[in-house]
Amino acid sequence: MVWMIEILQYGFMVNALTAALLSAIACGIVGAYVVVKRIVFISGGIAHASFGGIGLGYFLGIEPVICVIPFSIASALSIGEVSRRRGLSEDAAIGIIWAMGMAIGIMFISLTPGYAPDLFSYLFGNILTVPHSDLLIMLLLDVVIVILVYLFYKEFLAMSFDEEFATVVGVPAHRLYLLLLCLVALTAVVLIRVVGIILVIALLTIPATVSRRFTDVLWKMMVLSTIFSAMFSIIGIYLSYLFDLPSGSTIILVSGVVFLLSLLMPSRHILKY
Amino acid sequence: MKSEVIGLRDVWVYHDGLPVLEDVTISIRSHDFLGIIGPNGGGKTTLLKVMLGLITPERGEVKVLGGDPEGNRRHIGYVPQHSPFDHDFPISVMDVVLTGRAGQRLFGRYSDQDRKLAHDTLKMVDMLPFAKRQIGKLSGGERQRVFIARALVTEPEVLLLDEPTAGIDAHIQTEFYEILKKLKEKMAIVMVSHDLTAISIYVDKIACLNRRLFYHNSKELTSDDLEAAYQCPVEFIAHGLPHRVLKEH
Numbered sequence: 001m002v003w004m005i006e007i008l009q010y011g012f013m014v015n016a017l018t019a020a021l022l023s024a025i026a027c028g029i030v031g032a033y034v035v036v037k038r039i040v041f042i043s044g045g046i047a048h049a050s051f052g053g054i055g056l057g058y059f060l061g062i063e064p065v066i067c068v069i070p071f072s073i074a075s076a077l078s079i080g081e082v083s084r085r086r087g088l089s090e091d092a093a094i095g096i097i098w099a100m101g102m103a104i105g106i107m108f109i110s111l112t113p114g115y116a117p118d119l120f121s122y123l124f125g126n127i128l129t130v131p132h133s134d135l136l137i138m139l140l141l142d143v144v145i146v147i148l149v150y151l152f153y154k155e156f157l158a159m160s161f162d163e164e165f166a167t168v169v170g171v172p173a174h175r176l177y178l179l180l181l182c183l184v185a186l187t188a189v190v191l192i193r194v195v196g197i198i199l200v201i202a203l204l205t206i207p208a209t210v211s212r213r214f215t216d217v218l219w220k221m222m223v224l225s226t227i228f229s230a231m232f233s234i235i236g237i238y239l240s241y242l243f244d245l246p247s248g249s250t251i252i253l254v255s256g257v258v259f260l261l262s263l264l265m266p267s268r269h270i271l272k273y
Numbered sequence: 274m275k276s277e278v279i280g281l282r283d284v285w286v287y288h289d290g291l292p293v294l295e296d297v298t299i300s301i302r303s304h305d306f307l308g309i310i311g312p313n314g315g316g317k318t319t320l321l322k323v324m325l326g327l328i329t330p331e332r333g334e335v336k337v338l339g340g341d342p343e344g345n346r347r348h349i350g351y352v353p354q355h356s357p358f359d360h361d362f363p364i365s366v367m368d369v370v371l372t373g374r375a376g377q378r379l380f381g382r383y384s385d386q387d388r389k390l391a392h393d394t395l396k397m398v399d400m401l402p403f404a405k406r407q408i409g410k411l412s413g414g415e416r417q418r419v420f421i422a423r424a425l426v427t428e429p430e431v432l433l434l435d436e437p438t439a440g441i442d443a444h445i446q447t448e449f450y451e452i453l454k455k456l457k458e459k460m461a462i463v464m465v466s467h468d469l470t471a472i473s474i475y476v477d478k479i480a481c482l483n484r485r486l487f488y489h490n491s492k493e494l495t496s497d498d499l500e501a502a503y504q505c506p507v508e509f510i511a512h513g514l515p516h517r518v519l520k521e522h
Contacts, residue, residue, distance in 0.1 A: 036362055151380050157368065158375035162358050168325055169427055170347045170376025216363045216407040 049101025
């Protein structure tokens with residue numbers, strides 16, 4: 001723990017650790033839904049498409065993280081609606097919106113005069129340079145996510161388990177599904193600073209997948225994956241500080257190693273039955 | 274006269290331009306126990322989904338308890354064929370049954386009354402000891418009883434069952450039909466099945482569906498009906514069963 005006190009003397013480290021904790025809340029809760037509802041690639045599509053919002057932000061001269069919120073929500077809603085059309089596979093819809101979003105982002109950036117600073121950090125994340133203003137946005141999005149999941153916990157559970165049956169008993173399942181995709185979009189925004197657009201999918205899936213091996217109860221899975229995600233980020237930040245490595249990919253590789261280790265050990269729910 | 278719970282009039286459904294249901298008319302009344310047989314791909318599941326308002330027919334009229342199906346399907350208990358769920362989903366038997374109450378009140382938690390209903394229903398289908406078990410860790414027969422409980426906890430006026438005994442051992446099937454026999458006192462039941470023997474023992478009325486519905490509001494089908502539905506002569510032996518499906522011929 002001595003290293004902790006040592007590095008906390010740097011202001012940027014305090015920001016980085018705060019960002020790690022704030023992002024852990026969003027990806028622990030929403031990641032659990034992403035994994036159990038099996039919408040990993042839809043979420044990947046939403047995260048990548050949000051790059052269009054970054055580009056738009058550069059182009060309009062607005063803070064990209066703010067611009068990315070409406071853009072990623074729009075991509076989430078389009079994936080959710082388009083994939084419901086008959087005669088169009090969900091797979092194809094994901095691929096199209098994924099690529100369109102990124103193309104729009106690159107187009108806007110090339111139209112913006114001059115050099116695009118920080119572009120690399122949006123793609124691959126750089127938790128060591130998170131500014132104060134972004135922490136505030138992350139906190140706000142966390143609050144929105146926690147409140148919505150608290151309010152709709154039983155409806156989300158019914159919808160995730162069996163959408164058709166939920167519809168029959170009077171749960172507005174499709175609208176809740178779209179709301180869930182919007183939460184994924186907000187989580188992607190929270191995670192952009194930490195691991196970057198390209199690696200968002202790792203923090204949405206790895207902590208939740210590891211937690212699933214310890215519990216059969218969804219809310220416990222959310223709590224556990226929040227803890228795992230915070231641990232992965234803090235260890236990753238420390239290692240990247242120690243060895244001067246890129247923070248985003250260090251966090252993901254730490255997560256990946258823990259995931260592999262979790263496969264080796266007998267988990268609770270495997271032992272139970 | 275018993276009141277109508279579900280009524281279909283001249284219903285046509287198409288998938289990709291091809292008819293799946295042709296001119297189907299049927300009236301299900303309270304306390305009816307109707308069995309629907311028919312070949313695979315004959316539209317049996319589609320028919321149930323039309324009753325539930327999950328599929329809107331291109332032509333014809335669907336009434337559930339006198340209103341439109343979307344508005345009144347809360348009063349239908351639905352047991353789908355191979356519920357399309359993920360066996361690894363982190364949810365307990367109790368929570369699966371409670372999802373039947375999820376549409377009662379949006380926001381917030383289940384009420385004590387919801388929990389009591391779920392508890393009593395699980396008890397009725399003899400699944401109370403498994404209440405805390407994860408849903409994937411059940412046998413096929415146990416799981417089917419949980420899905421029945423999930424449908425019953427909505428306190429339905431009519432129960433729709435889609436191939437409820439597929440993949441379940443024979444002795445468990447018998448238990449299962451005994452549960453239905455009890456339920457028949459309280460509600461109408463519509464069961465889609467391949468199991469002609471069971472149908473001939475337990476149900477009161479039979480319909481045969483192959484895009485068109487052959488139904489005489491009784492337990493009898495003519496061999497002409499069956500041949501028309503299956504499009505080949507059907508060998509049908511009513512071997513000493515308490516009731517017969519076929520008329521003497």
